[in-house]
Amino acid sequence: MGAKDIIRNQKAEKLEAHEHTDSGKYGMAASAIKEATDAGRLILEEGGNAIDAVIAIQLALAAVEGMNTGIGAGGFLVYYDSEKDETKVLHGHSSAPAAVTPDLFIDEAGEMPSFDERSIDARSVGVPGIMRTLELAHERYGSMPLERLIEPAIQLAENEYRVNFLWERTIGLFKDRMGEEAKKIFVPNGVPLKEGDTVRQPDLAKSLKIIRDEGFKAVYEGEIADAIVKTVQERGGLMTKEDLQNYKADIYEPLWGSYKEYDLAFPAPPNGGGFAVAQMLKMLEPFELSQYPPHSWEKYHIIAEAMRLALADRHTYIADPKFVDIPLDGLLNPDYIKERGKLIQLDRRMEEAHGGNPWKYQEGEPVDQPFVNARQEGYETTHFTAVDRWGNVAACTSSIERIFGSGIMVPGYGFILNNDLTDFSPEPGTVNQPASGKFAVSSKTPTIVFHDGKPFFTLGSPGAETIVASVLQVLLNVLEYEMDLEDAIKERRIYNTPDLSIEWQDGIDEKVMEKLKELGYHSDQSFKKVTADDRLGDVQAILIDPETGRTYGAADEPRPGEAEGVDDLPEE
Template structure:
């Protein structure tokens, strides 16, 4: 049966004057809010939230994964992306996901193998952001999560559903932890994590170097090599995060800053919005077939080009200028006919509009398994913003838990192409393409909205549809998040959420669009809206998980 949302407006929405936190888990939101109340800034709170989510959402994120954290620093006006994306070890090679006969290894097999694990980067990115903009020591920010591990936290329906749906992904260590002696957890049951607490205590004492060069690094390498992987101590030691400029664009009077490659999230978001800008969406209405038609066909255009051209810019020329060129976008608009699903939609040739030449486009096998992750956003009394999308990739990542240390390792290398030859083939030191999309919207130079979502490629769909619901349809933030979403890649099958107008769905079906048999949840948006006139902040969390927003209305000594 498809999973359904569990809406709780009181928990999922909040107003505040001195700060706001919105995450997918109540523990993380509470910890982030406490950091703000104790005088910390948004960057401090974001770091504490990331550790807390490793406790509450281990199937979605953790120190064994990666992430992109966008920081808007109010005083300087700087916007930076602290890129802690996973990187391929030196032993990676273009044919790594092919068997001895040159055939693609089935996804489930290759995504739960030790060779799928990328060098985790989230700790490096968080540490760098904290050193540049934070105000509290790392050890203090780890402490609430460490205590939660030791005291235990109640298991919620989100993790129990994930264990039901994706427990098959767990390796022996993780299976022994989550299914001890065959027992099945119940909602509300208290779960302690002593091994993860030990890991956090090591990081408190020794800093993130312990993860990349010390005791924890040795445990990671020994675990992976014992399971047939090829990560080495040098791979971990040599990992370097990057600090990137955001990709920027506009939409109907708003300035937008979002994450840049190696994530395709920001570029694809702007591409979709620039095409949608040519249409008066408000005249169609939020439930109209015309809206859904435009969303689907424009997503097909965007994802065709994303798959063909976006990859790690350290290894490839990327036609970002060409993809955003007005002449190229005008070419792409010609595929929109409002009559039928256009069978001719495919990638175009943006290289016509800038210098350079890309690699050949290699078609990839279609994968049915959904990736997952988490997004959180926080702002403080000074106007700083931190928005982070972090992940272990597919639910429970590779399923490999480091024995004695209590955290799961990602399977992010499966974001590389399985069939080599294209821009996104595996190579040593390369970062696989991602769709993460932490985003901030500005009006007249001032932030008015920050948001993001998990969901692999559906991240882009969730973010742009929430923006359109606010900008074009005038929805309040919570309604904009909850409005049923639709998603399409270049393939035939559409994903859709329960609540889509049945008449609009029927109209699209008559136009040769094929819907999946059942609706399912798409994304999990966390967002904060800013009223620049009153100074009030409005936070909202998606009801598809146990999302929680907390606003700070009172601070001692602050009027």
């Protein structure tokens, strides 16, 4: 059993009959919003490559998913170049302005405001990186002019857009996080937009036209940059024009992981999501999970325990490598992972889960850093991906951190600024403390899976730290249980933290959850059922037949997303 068997399990007719899934002979685009997927699929049909498609999708999402991403976002993009047979990561995470210090979130009384208060403070706004990422991707790998790639986004912003259920839901839940400028769009005249309403965003269309005419650099050097700085500084934030001008996106090597006969490419630190999934996969490999039914308590228990251990290591050691010596080789050393895996017992849960001692498995001196058990990150993000007819693969996860970011919309320019600096641990003295020019740890996990050296599977998800739970479990559902892609994404998921703040999706058998309670999971901590309308994550995924190139795509159902395949090529 293996990749060929997984591909045989994909039923093109079934996928094509479902609104969230599809198959395609010449490529695929998938995102959390149909109109953004439309933009990417059209680019693929017109002869654009996977990078062209994800650029078009990201720009379109600025108009149709502006509560989760946009011009003010940061992100990571993993790209496989079929011609060069190489995989790279484009790093566009938001960075801390130069004036940031470790006591960024400590007030004058020496107190730390709540996460909710910090997240709508202008001091939480990081230097956004996603537009520089698109610029770098376009220059290095793109094939179509920016004017064509940005046009769908301009049309979506300039013309009437029909509000979907995601807009209604997020506005209803988070309207109080918005400043007055954002409310003009999302809560016009004090009335929250509802599904079926129409909205126009002329200020955002103006910004997109400036980017079309001047290039992505306008966000960092031109009038948009001036507007960002003015907005942040008027509200007590620290960003300067120099911070924007000095921001550089980067291309670096992936963090490579493996699971049985598969190799996986993830973003490396300061990204923490890729590390966590890579470590969990190796920890879980000896358990041969498929010996337990996919709905069994044994499967969920073993996964939940592995999650506690990996996240404990992440919280203890992962940070911006320019500031912290990360024992990454030790953390991923087979002997260390075997040592950690032995802590997982089928008849009980661990009493406590803390970071281990990876320094035993690599050279270097350990640094005494406190373990930060509880983390708080924004709830949402977005993931999108594309595969083209030549076999190039692009997977991108981008975010303004929490839903509606900092709540601060740039007046006259129509986009919301991020609150990415709340991804730092607010307590001074931790590995992930704020610092000048530093990147906070991110959970974004855009992933490409390879089999026999060829890209086979790509996926990612939003959901803050629950991203690692969603990506891990969909990977296992496909690679270990050999489910078809739609079923693998629909399968109910579980999330657990080192301190036993456990979340589980409605639909997991109540007897399974009772067994986990017997094992001690409920403890005195959170034990939360996540409803069908509030699932863990929102996975977008594409499977690729390595022999024929045919693609199979699926979009999760918490958002109005679609996967759209390409079956026709333009006439030469």
